[in-house]
Amino acid sequence: MMKTALTLSLALCTMTLISGCNDDNTAASNAPATEAGAEQSQPNHEMTDQWVGRWIGVEGLFLDVSQDDSAGPGHYLLEMQYGLDADQSGTFEGQATDDGISFSRDDGQQLLRAGDGEATGLKWLAEKEDCLVVQAGEGYCRD
Template identity: 75%
Template sequence: MEKTALALSTLLLISGCAQNSNTAASGAPGSGTSTEQSEPHHQMTDQWLGRWVGVEGLFLDISKDDSAGAGPGHYLLEMQYGLDADQSGTFEGQATAEGISFSREDGQHLLRAGDGEATGMKWLLEKEDCLIVATGEGYCRD
């Protein structure tokens, strides 16, 4: 009887461990929420808050999105991203493992960290602290 109880307890324990690992492997939500999973992402991107300067008057201002329900890791990106007047606006962004994902009229973009060389613009080559949208569009700090 004692051996049966021990075997049954061991089987239940193994079964419980297998259930937890299957849940994690399948990507099914566990006890954590998406906010908890994105916390490391927004801790990195929170350091990007403030003004970033591009070339010829282009700029990027990053602020936290304080609207109801936005939560950590949500940002407002105010940008002048081209020389034409219609190439500006404020866009909602969300922290990801790679940077801040956002969408504007010209498509979906990922704002990521880099240096002046990664911007692809000769005017920013010497800069070390930059954010890049795409080659030819970057913003740096001194």
């Protein structure tokens, strides 16, 4: 009987120690993870902040990227003429991601990402080196 009580007592102490350790580890791991998350998002918007300004497509298409100060760092307004029809234009809210600027327009969710003229899929931009690409056949470059 005494042996059983001692075993239960030791098991209870061990469980208390283990759960106490887990709580400490969780709290400790949360702080660096939060800092790491902030560090990971920081380069994203630093990279995409360099995209602010005018980008030129083909046949009168364009993209103007500006920071959306009201929404905070890493948020952008994308004014674009992305097609030849009048209804293929507008201003869209975008947000920095690991891969570029995510935004939504009438033709669905899009991702604006860095590339070169070849990545645009447009022969008129093929020689360019500093471009932003939405999808094959839609890209905007700087000289």
